[in-house]
Amino acid sequence: MTALVPHVPALLIAVPLLGAFLAPIVGKLGRTTRNGFVALVLLVTAALAALLAVRFLGSNGSPILYVMGGPDGFAVPLPSGMATPIRIMFEIDAMNVFMVLITALVTLCAGLFSFRYLRDRSGGDLFYALFLLLTTAILGLEVTGDLFNFFVFLEITSIAACGLIGFQAWQKRAPEAAYKVMTMYTLAGIFVLLAIGLLYAEHGGLNMAYLASAIRGSVVDQVALTFLFVGLGMKAAAVPLHMWAPDAYGEAPAPVSAVLVVNSQASLYGLFRVMFTIYGGVANAVLLGWLIVALALVTIFVGVTVALLQNDLKRLIAYGALSQIGYMLLGVGVALVTIPTKPDFGFVALQGGIFHMINDAACIGLLFLTAGAAIRAAGTRDLNRMGGLAHTMRLTSVLFIVGALALAGIPPFNGFASKFLIYEGSFQLNPFLAVVAVLSSILLLAVFLKAFQAVFLGPRPEGASVGGEAPLGMLVPMVVLAAVVIGFGLFPGFFVERIVTPAARALWYGRDAYIHAVLGGF
Amino acid sequence: MSGISSGFGTWNPIAWGLLILGIAVLALVLRSTGRRSYKKGTDQTKAFLSGNEEPSTPGDLHVRGGHLYWGMLDGLDAYYRRVRGLHTGVINDYVAWFVGALAFLGVLFVWVG
Numbered sequence: 001m002t003a004l005v006p007h008v009p010a011l012l013i014a015v016p017l018l019g020a021f022l023a024p025i026v027g028k029l030g031r032t033t034r035n036g037f038v039a040l041v042l043l044v045t046a047a048l049a050a051l052l053a054v055r056f057l058g059s060n061g062s063p064i065l066y067v068m069g070g071p072d073g074f075a076v077p078l079p080s081g082m083a084t085p086i087r088i089m090f091e092i093d094a095m096n097v098f099m100v101l102i103t104a105l106v107t108l109c110a111g112l113f114s115f116r117y118l119r120d121r122s123g124g125d126l127f128y129a130l131f132l133l134l135t136t137a138i139l140g141l142e143v144t145g146d147l148f149n150f151f152v153f154l155e156i157t158s159i160a161a162c163g164l165i166g167f168q169a170w171q172k173r174a175p176e177a178a179y180k181v182m183t184m185y186t187l188a189g190i191f192v193l194l195a196i197g198l199l200y201a202e203h204g205g206l207n208m209a210y211l212a213s214a215i216r217g218s219v220v221d222q223v224a225l226t227f228l229f230v231g232l233g234m235k236a237a238a239v240p241l242h243m244w245a246p247d248a249y250g251e252a253p254a255p256v257s258a259v260l261v262v263n264s265q266a267s268l269y270g271l272f273r274v275m276f277t278i279y280g281g282v283a284n285a286v287l288l289g290w291l292i293v294a295l296a297l298v299t300i301f302v303g304v305t306v307a308l309l310q311n312d313l314k315r316l317i318a319y320g321a322l323s324q325i326g327y328m329l330l331g332v333g334v335a336l337v338t339i340p341t342k343p344d345f346g347f348v349a350l351q352g353g354i355f356h357m358i359n360d361a362a363c364i365g366l367l368f369l370t371a372g373a374a375i376r377a378a379g380t381r382d383l384n385r386m387g388g389l390a391h392t393m394r395l396t397s398v399l400f401i402v403g404a405l406a407l408a409g410i411p412p413f414n415g416f417a418s419k420f421l422i423y424e425g426s427f428q429l430n431p432f433l434a435v436v437a438v439l440s441s442i443l444l445l446a447v448f449l450k451a452f453q454a455v456f457l458g459p460r461p462e463g464a465s466v467g468g469e470a471p472l473g474m475l476v477p478m479v480v481l482a483a484v485v486i487g488f489g490l491f492p493g494f495f496v497e498r499i500v501t502p503a504a505r506a507l508w509y510g511r512d513a514y515i516h517a518v519l520g521g522f
Numbered sequence: 523m524s525g526i527s528s529g530f531g532t533w534n535p536i537a538w539g540l541l542i543l544g545i546a547v548l549a550l551v552l553r554s555t556g557r558r559s560y561k562k563g564t565d566q567t568k569a570f571l572s573g574n575e576e577p578s579t580p581g582d583l584h585v586r587g588g589h590l591y592w593g594m595l596d597g598l599d600a601y602y603r604r605v606r607g608l609h610t611g612v613i614n615d616y617v618a619w620f621v622g623a624l625a626f627l628g629v630l631f632v633w634v635g
Contacts, residue, residue: 184613223632226628233623305602306609308595417533461584492525496526
C-alpha cells in the first residue's frame with residue numbers, strides 16, 4: 001500500500017478513467033452492481049484526493065512533481081544535446097490540491113445522488129461512463145503541468161459534458177443545449193489549441209513551468225494570451241461569453257449541473273494559472289486586473305438581474321451560479337490590480353476569490369441537487385406551476401434554503417465568509433466595487449426567496465401528485481453538501497488557514513517554486 | 523479557529539451566533555411578559571390578505587413565481603428589454619460574442635498591454 005503512495009497523482013486520474021471504461025461492462029451485471037462499482041470508484045477517487053492533500057501537507061509546501069515514463073525523470077537528450085522538459089508530468093501545488101478537493105467532493109455527492117435520481121431512466125451505463133470520464137478530465141486539468149495535456153483534458157471535459165447535457169434526449173431542449181455547448185466548447189478548444197501552437201512555435205516547449213520561465217511578453221505571447229483568456233473565459237462562463245451556460249445547466253440532469261459548475265471552475269483555475277504562473281511577471285498585471293474586475297462586475301450584475309427574470313427553476317439557479325463566477329473573478333481581479341500598491345489587501349481579495357470557489361461549488365451543488373429532487377416530485381420546473389412542496393419535502397426545503405442563504409452571502413453560512421474577504425479587499429481598491437458586490441448579493445437573496453416561495457411554500461397546486469420526501473439515497477448527498485456549507489461557514493478560520501491561504505500563496509508567491517520544481521536541475 | 527480577519531475587519535460566526543442567541547433569549551423574555559389573548563381556531567389564526575376575503579380554492583392562495591417582483595421588473599423594463607434582446611438563444615449570436623470578445627481583447631493585449 002505504501003508503495004502506491006508516491007503514485008497518488010497518477011492514480012487520481014487512472015482510477016476514474018479505468019472506471020469510465022469498465023462502467024458499461026460492469027453494467028451488464030445489473031444496475032445495482034454497476035451503481036456499487038461507480039460508488040466505489042468515486043469513493044476511491046475522493047480518498048486519493050484526500051491522500052494527495054495529506055501528502056502535500058507533508059511536502060512543506062513545495063510542489064509535488066510526478067513524471068510519467070522512466071526512472072530518469074523528464075530530461076530527454078535531444079539530437080542537439082539540449083535538454084527540454086517534454087514528458088507528461090503532473091505538477092501539484094496547494095492550488096491544485098485545493099481544486100482537486102472541490103472536484104472530489106462534488107463529483108462524489110453528485111454521483112451518489114444520481115443513482116436514485118436516474119433510477120427510472122435507461123442508458124445508465126453510458127451515463128456513468130461519461131460521468132466518470134468527465135471526473136477524470138476535470139481532475140486531469142487540475143493537476144497537469146503540461147499545456148498540451150491541459151488541452152487534451154479540456155477536450156475530454158467538452159465531449160463528456162456534451163454527452164451528459166444531452167442525456168435527457170426525450171426532453172426537446174436537451175439535445176439543442178448539447179449542440180450549442182458542443183459548438184461553443186469546440187470554438188474555445190480551437191483557440192486554446194491555437195495559443196498552444198503559438199507558444200510552442202515561439203518557445204519550443206509546452207511544459208507550463210518551462211513556458212513560465214521562457215515567456216518574455218512578445219507580440220506572439222500576447223496573442224496567445226488573448227486566445228487563452230477568451231477560450232478559458234468562455235468555458236468559465238464569464239459574461240458576455242456565458243450564454244451557453246444557462247442552456248447547459250438548465251437542461252442537464254441535476255447531478256450533472258452540479259458537476260458542470262466544477263467543470264467551469266476548472267477552466268477558471270486554468271485562467272488563474274495562465275495569468276499568475278505562466279504570464280506572471282510578464283503580462284501587465286494592472287491592465288489584466290482591471291479587465292477582470294470589469295468582467296466580474298458585469299458577470300455579477302447580469303447574472304443576478306437575469307436570474308430575477310427566470311421562471312424556470314434550473315435556469316434561475318444557473319444564472320445565480322453565473323453571478324458567483326463574477327465574485328471569484330472580482331477577488332482575483334482586485335488582487336492583480338493591487339499587487340503594486342496594496343498587496344496585503346490584494347492578498348485578502350485573492351483569498352476571498354479562491355475561498356469562494358469551494359463555497360460556491362458546495363452551495364450551488366446543493367441547490368442543483370435540491371432543485372432536482374423538487375422537480376422530480378413536482379414533475380415540472382416551471383415556477384408558475386410549482387408550490388407547496390414543503391408540506392411533504394420538509395428536509396429538502398430546509399436544505400434548499402440553506403444553499404440559497406449561503407449563495408446570497410447571508411451569515412453564518414459559508415458564502416458570507418468568502419464574500420466578506422472579497423468585499424473588504426475590493427473596498428480597499430474602490431468602494432464602488434464593494435457596493436455593487438453587496439447590492440448584488442441582496443438582489444440574489446431576493447431571487448432565491450422567489451424560488452423558495454414559488455417551489456416550497458403555499459398550498460399544493462390542484463391535481464399535483466402527493467409525493468413524499470426525497471428518498472434517502474438523494475438526501476444523504478444533499479446533507480453532506482449542506483454540512484460543508486454550514487461547517488465552512490461556522491469555522492471559516494480553520495479552512496482558510498489550512499487550504500485557502502496555501503492555495504492563494506501558491507498563486508501569489510509560488511511562481512518561482514513552481515518553475516524551480518521542474519527546471520531546478522537545468 | 524472560527525474567525526477570519528481581513529486586516530481591516532474581522533468576522534467570527536461563533537461570536538455572532540452567541541449574540542443572536544442572546545437577542546433571541548431577550549426577545550422570548552419580553553414576549554413572555556405580554557398579553558395572553560391568543561385563541562386557536564378563531565379569526566385570529568386566519569391569514570391577513572390586506573382585508574380581502576380568503577379565496578375558497580386553495581390554489582388561489584399561492585402567489586406564483588412569475589407574479590413576484592412584477593413591479594420591480596416592470597420598472598426596469600427598459601433594461602430587461604435590452605438584456606432579453608441580447609439573450610436570443612441563437613448559436614450564431616453566441617459565436618458573434620466570442621469573436622467580438624476575441625477582437626477586443628486582442629487589441630487590448632497586443633497594443634496596450
